[in-house]
Amino acid sequence: MDTxxxxxxKPPLTTGQIVETxxxxxxxxxxxxxxxxxxxxxxxxxxxxTTSGMHPLTPYLEGxxxxxxxxxxxxxxxxxxxxxxxxxxxxxxxxxxxLGSWSLGDYGTEQSLRWGYxxxxxxxxxGPERLHATVFGGDDQLGPDTRSLQTWRDLGVPVELTGxxxxxxxxxxxxCGPDSEIFVWTGDTPPQxxxxxxxxxxxxxxxxxxxxxxxxxxxxxPLARPGVDTGMGLERLVMVLxxxxxxxxxxxxxxxxxxxxxxxxGAEWRIVTDHLRSAVVMIADGVRPAANAHGYVLRRLxxxxxxxxxxxxxxxxxxxxxxxxxxxxxxxFGQQCPVEEVxxxxxxxxxxxxxxxxxxxxxxxxxxxxxxLSEEDYGCLHDTHGLPRELIDMLRQESVAGK
Ligand code: SER
Numbered sequence: 001m002d003t004x005x006x007x008x009x010k011p012p013l014t015t016g017q018i019v020e021t022x023x024x025x026x027x028x029x030x031x032x033x034x035x036x037x038x039x040x041x042x043x044x045x046x047x048x049x050t051t052s053g054m055h056p057l058t059p060y061l062e063g064x065x066x067x068x069x070x071x072x073x074x075x076x077x078x079x080x081x082x083x084x085x086x087x088x089x090x091x092x093x094x095x096x097x098x099l100g101s102w103s104l105g106d107y108g109t110e111q112s113l114r115w116g117y118x119x120x121x122x123x124x125x126x127g128p129e130r131l132h133a134t135v136f137g138g139d140d141q142l143g144p145d146t147r148s149l150q151t152w153r154d155l156g157v158p159v160e161l162t163g164x165x166x167x168x169x170x171x172x173x174x175x176c177g178p179d180s181e182i183f184v185w186t187g188d189t190p191p192q193x194x195x196x197x198x199x200x201x202x203x204x205x206x207x208x209x210x211x212x213x214x215x216x217x218x219x220x221x222p223l224a225r226p227g228v229d230t231g232m233g234l235e236r237l238v239m240v241l242x243x244x245x246x247x248x249x250x251x252x253x254x255x256x257x258x259x260x261x262x263x264x265x266g267a268e269w270r271i272v273t274d275h276l277r278s279a280v281v282m283i284a285d286g287v288r289p290a291a292n293a294h295g296y297v298l299r300r301l302x303x304x305x306x307x308x309x310x311x312x313x314x315x316x317x318x319x320x321x322x323x324x325x326x327x328x329x330x331x332x333f334g335q336q337c338p339v340e341e342v343x344x345x346x347x348x349x350x351x352x353x354x355x356x357x358x359x360x361x362x363x364x365x366x367x368x369x370x371x372x373l374s375e376e377d378y379g380c381l382h383d384t385h386g387l388p389r390e391l392i393d394m395l396r397q398e399s400v401a402g403k
Contacts, residue, residue, distance in 0.1 A: 012241055012242040012243065013124070013241055013242075014251055015234070015235075015238050015250065015251055015252050015332075018124070018234070018237060018238055018241060019075055019097075019099065019234065021119075021123050021124065022073075022075070022099045022119070022123075022232070023073050023074075023075065023099075025115075025119050025123055026071070026073035026101045026115075027073065029071070029115065030071045031071040031072055031073040031101060031102075032068040032069055032071065032072055032073070033072075033073055033074060034057075034068060034072050034073070034074040035074070036074060036075065036076045036077055036333075036334060037050060037056045037076070038050070038285040038286070039077060039078070039079050039095070039281065039282060039285045039287070040285055040286060040287060040294055041055075046171060047171070048293060048294050048297070049078075049079040049081070049294070049297075050076065050077070050078050050079065051078055051079065051080055051170075052076075052078055052098060052100075052170070052231055053074055053075075053076040053078065053098045053099070053100030053229075053231050054100060054102070054170065054208075054229040054231065055078075055170060056076075057072070057102060057104075057229070058170065058174060058175060060102075060104050061102070061104065061175045061210050061223075061227050061229060062174070062175050062213060062223065063105075063223065063224060063225050065104075066104055069104075070103065070104040070105055070106040071101075071102070071103060071104075071106055071107075072100075072101070072102040072104065073099075073100065073101045073102070074099075074100055075097050075098070075099050075100075075234065076097070076098050076100060077095060077096075077097055077098075077281060077333045077334075078095070078096060078097075078098045079094060079095045079278065079281075079282070079297075080094065080096075081094070081297055087270070087271055087274050087275070088267040088268075088270050088271045088274075089267075089270075090245060090246030090247065090248065090270075091202070091236060091239070091246070091247055092247075092274075093233075093235055093247055093274055093277075093278075094274055094275065094278040094301065095277065095278035095281045095282070095333075096233055096234060096235050096236075097233075097234035097235065097332075097333070098231050098232065098233055098234065099231070099232045099233075099234050099237070100229070100230060100231045100232070101115075101228075101230045102227060102228065102229055102230070103227050103228040104225070104227045105225030105226065105227050106227070107228070108147070108209075108226070108228065109145075109147045109148055109151065109180075109207070109209050109228065110147060110150075110151045111228075112207050112228040112230060113133075113148060113151045113152065113155075113180060113207055114151065114155070116182060116205055116207060116230065117131070117155050117157065120182065120184075120204075120205070124237075124241055125241075126184055126240075126241075128156065128157070129185075129190075129191060130184050130185040130191060131157050131158075131182060131183070131184060131185075132157065132158050132159075132160065132182075132183045132184075132185070132191070132194065132195055132201055133148075133152045133157050133158070133159045133160070133180055133181065133182055133183070134159065134160045134161070134162050134165065134166055134180065134181045134183070134195050134196070135148045135149050135152065135159050135160075135161055135162075135166060135178070135180050136148070136161070136162070136163075136166035136167060136178030136179065136180070137161030137162055137163060137166070138161075138163075139163055139164070139167075141220060142178070142220075144161060145166070145178040145180065145209065147209075148178070148180040148207075148209070149161070152180070158194075160194040160195055160196060162196060165181075165196070166178055166179050166180065166181065167179065168206065168208040168229075169214060172214070173213075173214050173215060173216055174213060174214060175210045175212070175213055175223065176210070176212055176213070176214050176220075177208055177209045177210045177211040177212055177226075178208075178209050178211070179206050179207060179208040179209065180206075180207045180209075181195070181203050181205070181206050181207075182203070182204055182205040182206075182207070183195040183201040183202060183203050183204065184201070184202055184204050184240050185200060185201055186200050186201075186202050186240060186245075187200035202236065202239075202240055203236075204232055204233070204236060204237050204240060205230060205231070205232040205237075206230060206231050206232070207228060207229075207230045208228065208229045208230065208231075209226065209228060210223065210226060210227045210228065210229050211223055211226040235247045235250060235252065238250045238251070238252065246270075248269075248270050248273065248274075252332060253273065255322075255324060255325055255328055256273050256277075256325060259322050259324075259325060261273065261321075262309055262312065262313075262316050262320070263312075264308070264309075264312070268308050271304065271305070271308060272305050272308055272309065275301040275302070275304055275305045276305055276318075276321065276325075277325075277329050278301055279298055279301050279302055279305075279346065280325075280326050280329045280330065280342055281329060281330075281333050281335065282294070282297070282298050282301075283298070283337070283341070283342045283345045283346070284330055284333075284335040284336075284337035284342060285335070288345060289302065289345070289349045289352075291388075299349065302346070302349050302350070302353070303353055305318075306318075306350060306353055306354075307394070317347075317350065318343075318346045318347060318350050319343075319347060321343075321346065323339050323343070326339045326342050326343070327339055330342075356386070356387065356391060357391075357395070359385060359386075359387070360385070360387050360391055360392065360395045361395060361399075363381065363385050363387065364381075364392065364395055364396060364399070365399075369381070373392070373396075378392065
């Protein structure tokens with residue numbers, strides 16, 4: 001019998017160490033660090049928010065020389081509203097950090113995937129048997145991505161071929177190409193099934209082979225200088241490395257859990273935590289609540305938070321949000337903004353929303369609005385009383401539920 005004491009298990013890496021390991025790995029391989037840009041895209045950009053690390057780099061992926069060279073790495077704050085309805089589940093966040101690496105016409109697919117494997121296995125200590133890849137299997141315009149397929153085979157990683165799931169584009173036109181996603185097994189049993197068939201395979205890293213530009217007529221033009229763009233959601237990677245069942249269970253959220261925010265739990269706690277944290281980052285990047293564009297997204301997040309809180313107790317207030325949570329969030333995302341400024345925006349939106357709800361309930365209790373509402377009613381409620389349609393519908397549902 002082996003009587004040697006078992007070596008103590010190494011504690012999992014912290015979020016900060018994981019970022020350093022990622023950026024250090026690519027730095028050692030000749031990549032220069034590109035600083036994070038704000039969430040708000042400059043005027044003229046077709047999208048409102050920075051949605052991926054590659055987004056600000058689009059012109060360089062299309063061929064313009066980058067001042068820092070042809071190998072880049074960064075950690076970029078991003079906002080994704082496409083997943084807004086999924087927030088509340090264990091793996092989606094509205095604002096998160098995206099780790100990224102780029103080859104701007106330098107090395108190709110095989111090198112990128114091999115480094116990806118090396119970092120996950122040797123750098124982060126993930127057992128190779130817990131890895132699975134997916135690869136573009138071809139469509140009516142293009143054949144399968146055989147280079148990626150061969151690389152994974154050489155590395156001994158199982159591959160699943162898919163169609164559109166392994167095609168990446170940032171919009172209807174612009175740079176695009178086949179991608180290869182890396183999944184890590186998170187189940188308690190030995191790995192089984194494939195990524196599309198078993199959600200215990202969690203996607204952590206996407207390597208996009210930027211080989212084409214999609215033109216207005218939807219045709220694909222090969223890029224003169226193809227590159228590679230990779231993106232890995234930090235919080236989800238941390239979840240896997242720290243062995244947590246949810247992104248909200250990682251070290252980054254310890255202070256949020258310890259604060260026992262308004263005694264919430266489950267999906268409500270996750271929604272309130274995600275939306276408040278996202279709101280803080282947006283406010284620090286200069287977004288202010290408004291009826292349209294960036295400000296509308298912020299308003300929607302805050303109103304969902306307030307509606308959730310007030311369902312439990314109409315006296316709950318954002319004034320009770322601990323300042324340490326605001327400071328910690330600003331620190332994690334590398335933002336400089338006075339905490340007081342963030343609090344003022346939160347409280348003034350809370351004040352405004354409370355006033356609207358009060359007015360709305362009063363107006364809607366009038367006999368004229370007791371039956372089904374016509375378009376004219378909605379118009380009058382909006383123009384005369386400043387009540388938006390979604391708020392009217394919410395209040396009417398509330399009064400039906402309360403009857
Ligand atoms: N563009 C890819 C993504 O956002 C990889 O960066 O997933």
